[in-house]
Amino acid sequence: MIRTDRKYNQKKADDRTARIAAMEQERDExxxxxxxxxxxxxxxxxxxxNYLSSQVEIMRGKMIYNVNINY
Known part of the structure; x- marks a missing residue:
């Protein structure tokens, strides 16, 4: 009987917290x-x-507030 290592089949759940933190840091800077x-x-x-703010809100599952810029 041949045993195989099935670790390659294990998938990691998508963790958004790191991506959200990176986007927030970039936006704040x-x-x-x-x-x-x-x-x-x-x-x-x-x-x-505006893009970074909306992406953070989308990833958190909250509402997006659009801001119009009038010159």
Missing amino acids: LVDRMFDHPELCTEENIRRV
Whole structure:
């Protein structure tokens, strides 16, 4: 009888907490830099902050609040 090691079949559950923490940290660092240096408040950076915020809320299963930027 041949025994096989079936450890390769074990799947790890998707743990979102690490990804949520990384996204929150990136968002907070970007917001801090934008607050300290107003010239970094470009449309691209604002979109990135909104994207990170919405992804964190989606991953937590909460509602998303859209913010319109009127120039």
